Amino acid sequence: MVALGEHIVASLGDAVTGLEHAFGDLTITAQRESIVDVVTFLRDDAKCRFISFVDVCGADYPSREFRFDVVYHLLSPHLNQRVRVKVEADEATPVPSITGVFAGADWFERETYDLYGVLFSGHPDLRRILTDYGFDGHPLRKDFPLTGFVEVRYDEERRRVVYEPVALAQEFRSFDYLSPWEGTDYVLPGDEKAKN
Structure with missing residues (x-):
């Protein structure tokens, strides 16, 4: 796993800002603008082959400048390994949508938008998915x-x-x-x- 992390960092360069090994999983912190390139590399690289998209979710840290983490989970059946990719976001700056890389991210990005208010640029249909159309606010924010x-x-x-x-x-x-x-x-x- 350490060798895989080193390979990812060496290949992606400045797109990766952090790397952590914990509980048998690899966590990559990536630049928000580079998320599409990062997940595309993880899917297509012969040493990675993270071809199975698991989910996208959010986390709220209100005291930070960029208060949200958008967290992506991928699985490589070839390596029997999971990877977590995190990017920091706020409510004003959109995160590029990865639906062009993993079509299954569609509803998960809508859910993250609905519950946290994180915007995804390039998403084909970014609207609420769990709350009502006239719902006020985003219910998983800590200040809700x-x-x-x-x-x-x-x-x-x-x-x-x-x-x-x-x-x-x-x-x-x-x-x-x-x-x-x-x-x-x-x-x-x-x-x-x-x-x-």
Whole structure:
């Protein structure tokens, strides 16, 4: 695996900014603009042959300048080896789509766009895939409110689905217990340790 990593770095040069071996897998950090060249090399090179596309996903690190990682997972059945390729992104600068290299990346890039707001340039149909068309925000961002912005419910009087602003605290106050978003008014065993 070490030799494979050295071969990849030597072949791709400045396109690779980092290399890590952990838990039996190889992780490559690549330049965002070079992602298409990197995955094409990993697929086509005789020493790599990462011909099986597994997935694309995102990760959110709000304190960083480029807050998102777009993470690609590939498999080489010939080497019985996996590789992870990461690029840093933000919500304004698009990441080049790899759908021209791996057509199966289509829905995974749409999912990453939908849940994190990462844009992919050159994607054939970049639109939401898991949330509703009028959905506000991107639910896997760490700054997305746990309750969301709107609730969707069926209104019996109007006989249709309605969208309304979330009002959880008011709804729970009509019951005899507190909302889980307001916390408890009683002391739980071990609470005294948290105050010290």
